[in-house]
Amino acid sequence: MNSYMSGPDPLGGKITRRGLFGTGARIGGAALLATGAGDLLAACGGSSSTSAPAMQPVAPKVDGKVLNLLTYPGFFAESAVKGFEKEYGVKVESTAFVGGQELAKIASGQPFDLTTPIASQLPEIIASGLARPLDHEKFKYWDQILPAFMNPPYDPGAKYSVPYAFARCGLVYATEWVKESELTGSWADLWRLAPKLRHRAYVMNDMQTSMGMALEYKGHDLNSGDAKQIEEAGQALVELMPSTGGFSDPSDEELIISGQGWLVPSWSNSMYFSVLQVKDRSSLGFQFCKEGSLVDMNPMIVDAAGKSPGTAALFIDWMLKPENMEANVRQVGAGVPTKAGMAAYEELGKEFPFLKVPPDIVTSFAGWQKPFTAERRKLFTEQWSRVQAVG
């Protein structure tokens, strides 16, 4: 039916998430205090362990009557959640998080059953023993998943994760103040137009995405590990910031809907939410940039600390069911690489053209953000600190 089903092997990986508070939920920070403090005091000079304890693959079955989700608000369609509760007699409790919190919570051992972290965090989450392996054989709707995502780069063999919502990054613009004729379909538009927009252009407060954007603007690979190129990207952002309104906090959606932001890097699903909330849809435009679209995803994982892992796996399987995935896609405005998910997403794309995706995004992971290596994270962090200081 479509070219997604012919997906060959993947390249590099990373993810999407709802643009809630702009900042990407990076593996850092508060999460680290949670895991790190324990290691710190216990190890006292040693290194923290990152080898995952052996866990049995979890099969979908009801092994607890309460399912604790840790995810973005409204990240699953209400009809799908209610249907699950009714079908299996399980009460679904959802805890909402904003950027940066979910790792802190699961790393601290809080008993959540299911989480939707950023895919690029998965290698570390898995290595830290925070996710349970999945018993694919027992999943009723496992064959719904597109071939490429049965072996994604962020989780080889999809042993620990099931793909969920992905989105692409582009530039949202207020059509009243930024004319389509002024745009060239490049990230360079942000640098060129920001000085004219009287501090109404913004930069996403997300290190990997914004640095990736700047790398592409400078003609480099978004996943570059070259120190010189990364420095160039950092410098480009440092030069851009003074002419902007700063970072798009509290969220790009807020800025766009409130009319404060006229040119804002944003996710396609954030644009979807924004468009649904403004009176006049034509007041907003969205352009993808020819250099790339920094694809990002939030897969579903079963938490190691959860008390109902079987129920969590069952929930995931339930969400893979075609009618539920269709409802989810309409709910979150993000692509989901399952047969039904992509069909629903294509349908949605007819009404919202910015949701259309080139096939290679879900077949070869073209343009996806990859997980950090230690060295690349260090280089990014150094440059991002400079950007933060002028942000």
Place this chain on the structure above:
Amino acid sequence: MRDRLAGISLLPLSSWLVAFFLVPLGMICAISLATTDLVGTPIFALEFSNYSALLDPLYVPVVIRTLAYAGAATALCILLGYPAAYTVARLGGRHRHAIILLIALPWFVDYLIRIYAWLAILGGNGLLNNVLHQLGLTNAAGLSFVGHSYTVILGLTYSYLPFMILTIYVAVDQMDPRVIEAGKDLYGGPWSTFFYVTLPTTLQGIVAGSLLVFLPALGDFATVQFLGGANQTMIGNLIVNDFSTVGNAPQAAAWTVVIIGSMVMVLVMASLVARIRRRGATHRIGSDVVLGGTG
């Protein structure tokens, strides 16, 4: 026996402070000297580069800006808070407690909601721009009130003003009104009575209020995050970003230790100044007594 009882009665509080203040503080200090692994998990070390990194000239404007914003907000809080507190305490009559409650009422609402409210007022399509546009004072593009230094200072002032009002209110309320009458009896005009009698008498309230405003303003991050723009980063924002976006917990901890250290220094200095003032006052009184006796 009494000392032992006093010691026992302090045990719960001491335990609480040790468990929930000193231990976490120690952990923050330890993390400030740590390194990180791939995922940013702190690993114990003696990595002083987390502190030396703070000396990067890049951060000098951020530190100066933080001090300036916190200082400006404190000054504004004094200017706005003193007349308000004085009026309520002196003229509020039997309703003064109710008025104080009304002043504090907005602070029963969550901090973020209050900042969002400012966004709704000052944002591009916000209330203020709409009013100005309706009055024909601006075009459809409106004015950009968000993203300026004055907006951040306004936000900080708004956030911490009640601390100033409450402390000054207590100071004015406790002031013996007869000292003002005495000032007037000594032919003091309204201003001279205020500057030589009222203000010194309530100075402790101003100092306490200033500390309660200045210190938390130093570590504030949400105000800039919501109402600020480019080149308005404060130290609090660096800490938040180090924690949540770049996984650099040791550097965030180092900033935290520096801020806490600065706050302690401010408190110690304030305490020293107060002590010197008291000694000076005692000395003057002593001199006056001696002079009076010989005159």
